[in-house]
Amino acid sequence: MIRVDGTGKSNSLIQVRGLDKTYRRGGEEIQVLQRLNLDVDKGDFVAFMGPSGSGKTTLLNLLGGLDIPTHGSITVAGDEITHMSGNKLTQWRARHVGFIFQMYNLIPVLTAFQNVELPLLLTKLSKSDRRRHVETALGVVGLAERMNHYPRQLSGGQEQRVAIARAIVADPTFLLCDEPTGDLDRKSADEIMELINRLVKEYGKTVLMVTHDPVVAKRADTTLHLEKGVLVEAGELGVAAGGVA
């Protein structure tokens, strides 16, 4: 169950409490997130929607340990990440977070195989074990046949599938998707959402996704709306006593 009122159970996979994020631009302070609470359980698939500048990507960056909150805490699988040092946070990201970006962000000079292998280079896996993991991940996204292709030799949808394989290859605790279909046509977007849904349903992955697209958001179990830095509205299933189920 996903809750936004800070009353979630203590063993939630992701617990966010009183999260503030303020940027200073020029002499002006801009509060992007305000006293935000969130509880996400393992296997949840939540979509964040909201207008530009509402803080969706900032929230995703904070949850992924790419940015540090001004106030508040984020706990993932029992690890409080808001006070981790830079190096520790980097190690934590490698172990717990799979990132899927709007522009795929593959390394153009590496093949699909090499792109997917990148997170595994940080592990102690042998070369043969790495190969096995990469082939499995590419098999899950349906691109085992294209492992030696470079990103420029793939379509947008295929590139995003490689990016998804890269995100899941190290079996992270959760996936963060920032507009994963934002650069794709409808057909490719549907295929990607089908794949992400499969990761949730078949492989029990926890997915937090930012999107502008209501059609894409509908594929999530729950949709939360961010308005001026506040989670103001629950998904289509409605808010029940502060909880969204």
Added chain:
Amino acid sequence: MKFRGLIFANLFRKKLRLILTIGSFAVALFLFAFLAVVRGAFNRGADIAGADRLVVINRISIIQPLPLAYRDKILRIPGVKAVTHNNWFGGVYQDERNFFPQFVIDVENQRQVLPELKVPDDQWNTFVQDRQGAIVGAKTAARFHWKIGDRIPIKNSLFGGGDTWDFNLDGIYHSERAGGDESQFWFQWDYFEERMPQSFKGNVGWYVVKLDNPDYAVSVAKAIDDMAANSSFETKTETESAFAAGWVKQFGNIQFLIMTIGTVVFFTLLLVTGNTMAISVRERVGELAVLKAIGFSDRWVLFFVLAEALTIALVGGLLGLGLAALAVPALAAALNGLLPTLILSKSILLLGLGAAILVGAISGLLPGIGAMRMRVVNALRRV
């Protein structure tokens, strides 16, 4: 190493840029090696000069003679062990391009004063008994394919000029010191003196003085110059290394010139490669941010940038030094002995490689630190 693929993939991202950058290193290192070889050639005389030897020349110029009578006077100065004298002959063998130095030597004292130039005793004895005899350095003998017993005609171009002097090659000398001069051609003072016009007789070009102890160098030099003071043939006495260094200075300040060119070359190389690495990093800020996002630490990012810069430096450096290793012997042959022996020593190669690595490290360090400090969130926003 499991990151090799990533490093090489990034290196080959822009092949033309890679080739040009490696080419910059190769050209710079080739130039460095070449300059170092030339510098070494000019300085070799000073480097291998005997610490216990003085050279006495005419105070006006080395081309002005000194009287033979000074020999006995110098010998009487305390601290002097032996004295020998030489004249420059300046003859031509077949063609003016076949240059090699020819010295008139004092047979009695030559080997005592210059013991490092070794001639087998039997060859030396033949030479001493042969008025037209000659001893030649191994390098010159090899250059002209001379062997003992050959008749060597040398055209006299200085003393009265025009006539040809014939010599019998009686021996070949080798230098005991690495890099020692093995290009000289020696013949006897008596033969020289006999054929000189009357006006030249009784004059020597310079003296070489062997000391009992190198510590006496200053006092003996002063005593020799004092002995000749206010005469028609005042002397200038200095240690052999100072003499050799002074000889080099006649060509201009070679050391300064070479150091200046070398510094400019490396500084330019640093700017070129630093700029190239900065552009290369700036082009893929987003990719480096992704690497950081998926768990590569700041140090890894710095390592990748440095590894690329160092690989370019190493490959370019080795290429340049390899080309120099091929070119220097060819150049030495083409120069026909106009310069002292050109040697591309191990120390030059190691110094060059060290300099290349240093330039590579510095050129990669600044963009690498920039990439290391880059905030992932800001960089991803730019993608």
